[in-house]
Amino acid sequence: MKTTEKHYTLTRRSLLKGMGSVSLLGLFGSRMRYANAGSKVNMGFIYVGPRDDFGYNQAHFEGKSGVASQAWVNAFDQESVPETVEVQKAMESMINLDGAQVLFPTSFGYFDPHILKIAKKYPEIMFLHCGGLWDEKKHPKNVGSYFGYIDEPVYVAGVVAGLMSKTNKLGFIAAIPIPQVLKNINCFTMGARSVNPDITTNVIFTGGWANPVKEAEAANSMVDQGVDVLTCHVDSPKVIVETAEKRGVYSCGYHTNQLPLAPKGFLTGAEWNWTNVYTDYAKMIKNDELIPNLVRGGLKEGIVKSSPYGSAVTPAAKKAADAAREKFKTGNFTAFVGPIKDNTGKVVIPEGKSYPQRDLWLESMDWLVEGVIGSTKS
Amino acid sequence: MNGDDFSLLSVIIAVLGGAIRVGTPFIFVSLGECLTEKSGRINLGLEGNLVMGAMAGYAISYLSGSPWLGVLVAGLSGAALGLLHAYLCQQPRVNDIAVGIALMILGTGLAFYMGKSFIQPQAPRLGSFSLGSWSDIPALRAALEINVLFIVGIILTPAMAWFFKYSRWGLIVRTVGESTDAALASGFNINAVRMLSTMAGGFLAGVGGSFLSLYYPGSWNEGLSSGQGLMAVALVIFARWNPVNCFYASLLFGGAAALGPALQSVGVTSGYYLFNAAPYVLTLAIMVSTSSNNRVLTGIPGDLVNPGR
Numbered sequence: 001m002k003t004t005e006k007h008y009t010l011t012r013r014s015l016l017k018g019m020g021s022v023s024l025l026g027l028f029g030s031r032m033r034y035a036n037a038g039s040k041v042n043m044g045f046i047y048v049g050p051r052d053d054f055g056y057n058q059a060h061f062e063g064k065s066g067v068a069s070q071a072w073v074n075a076f077d078q079e080s081v082p083e084t085v086e087v088q089k090a091m092e093s094m095i096n097l098d099g100a101q102v103l104f105p106t107s108f109g110y111f112d113p114h115i116l117k118i119a120k121k122y123p124e125i126m127f128l129h130c131g132g133l134w135d136e137k138k139h140p141k142n143v144g145s146y147f148g149y150i151d152e153p154v155y156v157a158g159v160v161a162g163l164m165s166k167t168n169k170l171g172f173i174a175a176i177p178i179p180q181v182l183k184n185i186n187c188f189t190m191g192a193r194s195v196n197p198d199i200t201t202n203v204i205f206t207g208g209w210a211n212p213v214k215e216a217e218a219a220n221s222m223v224d225q226g227v228d229v230l231t232c233h234v235d236s237p238k239v240i241v242e243t244a245e246k247r248g249v250y251s252c253g254y255h256t257n258q259l260p261l262a263p264k265g266f267l268t269g270a271e272w273n274w275t276n277v278y279t280d281y282a283k284m285i286k287n288d289e290l291i292p293n294l295v296r297g298g299l300k301e302g303i304v305k306s307s308p309y310g311s312a313v314t315p316a317a318k319k320a321a322d323a324a325r326e327k328f329k330t331g332n333f334t335a336f337v338g339p340i341k342d343n344t345g346k347v348v349i350p351e352g353k354s355y356p357q358r359d360l361w362l363e364s365m366d367w368l369v370e371g372v373i374g375s376t377k378s
Numbered sequence: 379m380n381g382d383d384f385s386l387l388s389v390i391i392a393v394l395g396g397a398i399r400v401g402t403p404f405i406f407v408s409l410g411e412c413l414t415e416k417s418g419r420i421n422l423g424l425e426g427n428l429v430m431g432a433m434a435g436y437a438i439s440y441l442s443g444s445p446w447l448g449v450l451v452a453g454l455s456g457a458a459l460g461l462l463h464a465y466l467c468q469q470p471r472v473n474d475i476a477v478g479i480a481l482m483i484l485g486t487g488l489a490f491y492m493g494k495s496f497i498q499p500q501a502p503r504l505g506s507f508s509l510g511s512w513s514d515i516p517a518l519r520a521a522l523e524i525n526v527l528f529i530v531g532i533i534l535t536p537a538m539a540w541f542f543k544y545s546r547w548g549l550i551v552r553t554v555g556e557s558t559d560a561a562l563a564s565g566f567n568i569n570a571v572r573m574l575s576t577m578a579g580g581f582l583a584g585v586g587g588s589f590l591s592l593y594y595p596g597s598w599n600e601g602l603s604s605g606q607g608l609m610a611v612a613l614v615i616f617a618r619w620n621p622v623n624c625f626y627a628s629l630l631f632g633g634a635a636a637l638g639p640a641l642q643s644v645g646v647t648s649g650y651y652l653f654n655a656a657p658y659v660l661t662l663a664i665m666v667s668t669s670s671n672n673r674v675l676t677g678i679p680g681d682l683v684n685p686g687r
Contacts, residue, residue, distance in 0.1 A: 202642075206654070212603075217639045225388060243596075375648055
């Protein structure tokens with residue numbers, strides 16, 4: 001399956017061989033880097049999948065393209081790099097051949113051990129990883145994490161879904177029950193139930209990040225059960241949004257804007273806005289500022305955003321969603337205000353207790369909120 | 379109708395729909411592999427043909443606007459990979475299993491490379507016709523949305539069974555597959571027969587791939603097949619090299635793949651990893667239950683057991 005990547009690294013390696021010893025090239029590379037440092041900021045991006053997948057990788061690619069539009073930025077990337085020693089080779093070749101000053105290996109599984117290993121070898125290069133894994137006590141100073149609270153626009157999409165559903169049944173197709181995914185399911189449901197308490201959300205876990213046949217099957221069986229708004233948290237929402245459109249139900253997108261895929265039934269969606277984040281980093285490097293090891297933010301910071309409304313969305317639903325988004329933009333709104341029960345009836349957040357968005361307790365979420373039909377147990 | 383009955387019925391309908399929708403590519407790949415193996419060669423590379431067919435079908439449908447032209451080109455791309463397999467295998471001291479694995483990697487890699495620019499656009503898809511309009515259950519109507527390729531599969535299955543049993547050409551394929559000595563004595567060109575069989579098998583696998591990208595799930599991306607071509611090859615073994623069994627086994631696999639999502643959608647939420655693994659569990663169960671000490675691999679073409687040369 002990974003032939004193409006292997007092919008690319010092989011050519012790179014043979015190129016190295018052809019040009020002489022590897023260490024000599026390393027020297028050459030670092031000189032290039034310092035020569036470039038004054039004029040342009042060199043940024044390298046690595047994606048685990050294709051950069052045009054209408055999903056996670058495309059979101060990062062759009063961010064890369066956004067920052068590359070600055071004349072003083074030189075951005076390059078490599079796609080479909082597996083979470084193996086391949087990514088170490090990709091990082092090293094970006095450092096030594098392209099003169100990268102900062103690297104953005106974007107996939108979750110790149111962090112440990114790959115980034116950590118290469119970061120020790122190149123202490124003058126900054127490694128910024130998408131996710132929340134950086135730990136001050138354990139990890140090198142030239143590594144950092146950035147991540148966005150995408151559950152905020154997911155909540156906003158839930159508000160739209162709750163007001164647009166006629167059957168009061170929403171469907172959420174999820175890959176695997178990890179905290180980030182569960183938080184999105186809960187926020188989607190809480191958003192919908194904040195405007196329509198009769199809503200239930202049916203969850204199907206497909207067991208993998210990219211399994212188009214299972215995603216289509218899940219979408220079809222939920223529509224058969226009367227679900228009339230579908231959303232998802234998988235790598236590429238394309239198949240799900242298209243299946244929803246084919247079956248004549250509404251859909252909410254994820255990762256990037258899928259409105260062009262479903263002009264009739266698309267409502268809105270939650271998107272990353274990496275251009276903002278990457279441009280901020282680029283400016284810090286240009287001005288020789290210290291780069292913070294942890295960058296997080298939501299709608300307020302502009303790290304995430306909502307997709308444009310589809311044509312089906314009613315003015316009332318738009319108004320309610322805009323209002324919810326404004327609340328998030330103040331920075332002090334949180335959906336996790338007690339009393340909140342999980343879907344087995346247990347109280348998870350007692351009356352009077354609330355968790356702000358930055359509370360770390362929320363990042364270990366292992367429960368599904370009342371109104372969700374599904375289970376985190378495999 | 380109470381809630382439980384309705385849930386059970388929904389699951390049955392979903393599995394039926396899944397058998398038809400998910401099972402169709404299996405039908406084409408397993409029939410193709412059946413034909414190739416009957417001629418005495420194993421082509422493990424049909425996963426490559428499937429992915430290549432999916433990409434080629436989608437690309438041609440997008441470029442030409444005609445999904446049926448896409449299906450044809452998908453088949454031709456599969457036949458081309460089959461030709462390569464046959465050509466390599468007829469060289470001296472070449473192992474067909476190794477060539478198959480190499481071609482699987484070549485086919486998927488080539489498809490990923492050439493398919494880059496077709497992940498984004500939306501190509502025209504194949505249509506379907508409704509056999510369920512008599513029913514007032516929407517789920518059943520959705521399950522009985524039938525694509526023409528499924529009908530082609532239904533016709534092809536008995537046709538291939540007849541071909542092997544009664545037609546002169548079918549008997550030649552079987553002779554070549556059973557015993558190269560007998561085939562040589564009868565004056566058949568073994569390499570030519572195997573080449574044609576592998577090409578025809580590759581064509582069918584390519585068409586199966588175009589079903590994935592042009593009908594269900596109906597989109598081209600690199601994770602589209604997730605090993606369905608490999609499963610279809612395994613399926614031929616437990617279908618005992620019989621086209622009719624291949625057809626049923628394909629439907630069984632399709633239905634089993636639909637079981638996990640269907641159960642979750644009616645609220646059976648525990649054990650979904652197990653239900654998602656249903657097709658594989660099923661394979662193991664059938665393999666174990668049909669194997670026996672005194673009749674090992676009944677139905678296997680003789681030349682696959684003791685290669686003549």
